[in-house]
Amino acid sequence: MTTLTMAKALNAALRDALREDEGVLVFGEDVGPLGGVFRVTDGLTAEFGAERCFDTPLAEAGIVGLAVGLAMGGFRPVVEMQFDAFAYPAFEQIASHVAKSRNRTRGRLPLPLVIRIPFAGGIGAVEHHCDSSEAYYAHTPGLKVVTPASAADAYWLLRDAIDDPDPVVFMEPKRLYWSEEEVDVGARAVPALGRAVVRRRGRDATVVSYGPSVPVALEAAGEAAREGIELEVIDLRTLVPLDDATVVESVRRTGRCVVVQEAQGFAGVGAEIAARVQERCFHSLAAPVLRVAGFDIPYPPPFFERAHLPGVDRVLDAVFRLQFDDEPDLTHAAEGAGR
Amino acid sequence: MTTLTMAKALNAALRDALREDEGVLVFGEDVGPLGGVFRVTDGLTAEFGAERCFDTPLAEAGIVGLAVGLAMGGFRPVVEMQFDAFAYPAFEQIASHVAKSRNRTRGRLPLPLVIRIPFAGGIGAVEHHCDSSEAYYAHTPGLKVVTPASAADAYWLLRDAIDDPDPVVFMEPKRLYWSEEEVDVGARAVPALGRAVVRRRGRDATVVSYGPSVPVALEAAGEAAREGIELEVIDLRTLVPLDDATVVESVRRTGRCVVVQEAQGFAGVGAEIAARVQERCFHSLAAPVLRVAGFDIPYPPPFFERAHLPGVDRVLDAVFRLQFDDEPDLTHAAEGAGR
Amino acid sequence: MTAETLRQQTVDRLLPSLDPVRFVAADGSAVEAPEGYVAPPDDLLREAFARMVVGRRFDAQASALTRQGRLAVYPSSRGQEACQIGAVLALRERDWLFPTYRDSVALVSRGLDPVEVLSLLRGDWHCGYDPAAVRTAPQCTPLATQTIHAVGMADALRRRGAGDVVLALVGDGGTSEGDFHEALNYAAVLRAPVVFLVQNNGYAISVPLARQTAAPSLAYKGVGYGMPSEQVDGNDLVAVLAVLSRAVERAREGRGPSLVEAHTYRLEAHTNADDPSRYRDEAEVAAWSAADPLPRLETYLRGRGVLSDAEVAACAARAEEVAERLRAELAVEVLGDPLELFDHVFATPTPQLREQRAQLAAELAHGAEGAEEAGGR
Amino acid sequence: MTAETLRQQTVDRLLPSLDPVRFVAADGSAVEAPEGYVAPPDDLLREAFARMVVGRRFDAQASALTRQGRLAVYPSSRGQEACQIGAVLALRERDWLFPTYRDSVALVSRGLDPVEVLSLLRGDWHCGYDPAAVRTAPQCTPLATQTIHAVGMADALRRRGAGDVVLALVGDGGTSEGDFHEALNYAAVLRAPVVFLVQNNGYAISVPLARQTAAPSLAYKGVGYGMPSEQVDGNDLVAVLAVLSRAVERAREGRGPSLVEAHTYRLEAHTNADDPSRYRDEAEVAAWSAADPLPRLETYLRGRGVLSDAEVAACAARAEEVAERLRAELAVEVLGDPLELFDHVFATPTPQLREQRAQLAAELAHGAEGAEEAGGR
């Protein structure tokens, strides 16, 4: 057991994977001597040499395309996109090749590779450095999409992702890079990839969250408890494949559900969760599934981050709208009436 | 009134826009002398010259980036991406520039441009030519996303899109290119962009559809009527901005809702509709909002298209699961129980 | 030697010759090739001729099959056989080829099963062959994207140290894509053992080369990456093979990647769905027909006395056999199972895919019951 | 003249000179520049010197403001002033500039309001100035994407026919992106009036040029697009201005785009958040400090007797004023209204945005009531 930040836990995961499997290669922009702009690859070139961890020319389609070729050739590339919006130049490579290779070749040319993407905001960075881009990948069949919310999960989810036979888009919530936790890197428990985890038990309502929103959900649960409402908090950990069962079991029990995501809400992962939950738990629901999300606006400049990001208050607002008093919510009542 | 195919209606819209506004420019791959692979730009170079309608080098980021620069310079570019998946190389230009320019400059540098994308399948084409990519754009704040389902709408929505002060991603359902309809290109009615339309009135359930799924929904409504179920069919026409009011008014009245889309379901536009409808119409709903969508798989090879595409039967299956008998649907009942 | 001359020499080494390398003139007569290129041995040239004859027949048969509705679409490469077969013959069996949708003739010439090659265009699956088994990547539709994969594979092969190389095919239009640029740059910086062959057939669908580039020739792109480049007469099999063999050996010896531009022409439409009369005239096609690589090689070999009437007849017979087998095999209906759609999305289907599979299975069962067609309309 | 010589001449015209163009040596002494370049007039050089002094002071002040938390981040361009100010002085007021995040000094030198220039890095808005009013695109963060916009704008200007041109700035790292390739190609094919200036400062964050390209120099990329290219000593303002002015005039006269590579060096870290000790050593920085463009120009101008002590002192005083005003202005808290976040997504907010705006308004009102902080934590 060691106390590690999420960035250091990811570093340890890469290091251990490089040690255990000769085929693992780490590359991207500034991942070599600099150790990455978030230092996630710190010391890897020094320990494993520039053949195993190296800087590429500055071109993201190139990075992902190179990974595709290396994976075809039997290696296990783990590549870094420097920031969320800077993975977009690689979108065609990701959507048209990474996601499809196994399928188009009837399983003969699988691409076990990992694309690490530091994502989302909350660190005061300028535009194009704070996008929540997970839905683009989650909507693309053939990609697994993973996002840790704690240092321990970061370690194990990344190990799982590297070992996975399928391509994994590994989304790292930037603002949790420096959050610390005890991490047991010794023994591998059951695989974390593909399994949601209940972070807090509660009977009154289920809060579904992932990545950067998990700490927010937990904090909200703490506050709600003080008001006598016991929230159950689920950390999805993996968006694809989604752990439906855990979510459904919880909501059937609590009868109420709020989904929290930092990304802009429209057609995001939260919409999928809300749609699924009402499909599968309709007769258990005492109130509509509510979504708490970032607004449908380009990520704001640093001065306005706080206004945009779904915080504890916005989560609690939604929780209090779950009709515990058995009165219908009239927020949208006026709508559609006049047409 | 003339009878036109959707392809010809789009051609007429481009022609009329080029005539009326000197600033309109049409460009892309093969849009010049060839008239586009679907002949949507047929004859435009001949009529307006190669300065107004021209072939570019083969590079989609280049096409969209050029449009950005020309729009900054006061022109109104209307560009063609040859097929859905071939717009992905331009994804960074679209997500990081087209969508954001007005916002990043506080309204000073708006980009009134149109990106035409023939999308979705059903025409027996090979991989990468059949993607339903609308959710990628609809999830990106700052883009309007439009998709016609009839020749008349194609004409007027494209005219509206070209006149719009904001960038519009204009998604053309390929397999409707050859469907014919009477089109009145004479007088402009109320703007179509941003307004859903009720294609068929019904009292028992609302079917929300758009683009290639509208004819499917209408056919299903015809069949359902024979079984005594009157479906109301809504054609969204515009995914962003969404015409919430029309959908909400209808579902509050019918109390039941099915959303139909051709795209893979996970985190798609249908998820957004389902999430919104249950948020806003919860107390009117007699059954969960059900989704009918393509499977979460890469678009299949031509031999298997029919198995993948949501057809009339799949829509009817969902309709019949809307608990008209007041019995709960047990499809997902077993789930989550054993954990 | 001054620093100046050294640098000048570097630049000179990287630039292509002003004229495309040529061994055989359009009329089949030998011309003097530039220094430094070795003419391939006659045996290999006879083999090339045989494969070109078969390739052309395959191509004609495939085009015919589109008219009978047996193939969804077919992009012909008639006229480009010297490039495609030259490329294949420059490689060893263990080397990798990264082809485009237009390179079916190259694949068939490489020994891949013609029916498996045509899966994509027939529509029964996206890629019909096992890429690793035949060291041939899936035929690539998104333009130029495969060129980067080729670099990655080349780097993988370099790491394994067995001296294997990669050859990537791309069209003139494809050179305009950003991915082509990134691929060349990565290859040069990584000194990957890869050769890029641009089949410049003058058009990207309807768009002529002059709208694609303002460069003196596409081969001039190499110098910007520090990569030696060459241009070759792409309708002269002898020259294509000589130039590519040299480039492949350079890569094999660890001396880095190179770029070869082959000047050629597609004599047919872009695909069977295309109407070339909208963008090029018959005179141009006629002029290029006179430069047809196939009679050119035949005349050349006959002129050298290394190809007999009997051999030519044998090639033609072999080609007919291939065509006939293709017709027969494509006449057989493929009975694919739609449920396979869920099998290869991931190594193990997700819970969501299992549900969807069950849904489709139910639909199919129901459809079979009602003797109706299942699924979409 | 044979076809051969004609083509050779074309190629020669497109290739850069072997050595970067230089007018002034590192020690400030004049050197003989290659033929065909005109030294800018002394008045313009004095003006350039004045702007360089102000630019450097601005840069130092901005760096200092990051340490005080007044700017979120600042990418210094100390050492690159000759490029940035050379670029600006080569343009007329009506011409357009397409800058990157590192080009704040160019913008300030162009006369843009320093506080507006710093909006992006301060964090009060993404772009603080009105691009159309100052004919300057927003500073671009996604690398090389702006180079295509520059081509589009150049084509727009060409269509209007007023002889205006565009200058696009990009870094050495940015040249590896596919967008750079597409931009150069589009520019050449469209003969757009645009000049691309690559500020090759040796690094892309930590990655040295040798990992970025294997080309003899980045300028060699031009020939692959049929575009004339040049290399220039990027720390010699006189040379930068001479080379860019020629390229800009070529564009203005309708003779097409060109590519200029300026060899320079950033003397500071990539941004204040960067730790350059991880990837370069002090000796290298020291060597480049000796090639500092600012003392070089000063020595040169003093040597020619066109710059006096008094003028130098006046420049320094002016620079102090600018710095002081900047400090004062950035000390003022910006009282932005978060509700503005909904105002510029579209020309008219959508129904969804109106709802969300109302939600935030309610949250803010509630937060104000409770005297708490609204929104996220």
Ligand SMILES: Cc1ncc(C[n+]2csc(CCOP(=O)(O)OP(=O)(O)O)c2C)c(N)n1
């Ligand atoms: C990224 C991408 N954009 C557009 C297309 C559509 N498309 C298919 S072939 C083609 C022309 C390709 O020309 P070229 O590279 O010269 O190859 P050729 O067809 O001549 O062999 C185009 C535009 C595509 N397949 N991929």
Ligand SMILES: Cc1ncc(C[n+]2csc(CCOP(=O)(O)OP(=O)(O)O)c2C)c(N)n1
């Ligand atoms: C598309 C994209 N990828 C990655 C980044 C992250 N990034 C910011 S600056 C930089 C290095 C740029 O180097 P160069 O082009 O040489 O410009 P310089 O910073 O040296 O001026 C990187 C990788 C980015 N901004 N955009």
Ligand SMILES: [Mg+2]
């Ligand atoms: Mg071609």
Ligand SMILES: [Mg+2]
């Ligand atoms: Mg640099």
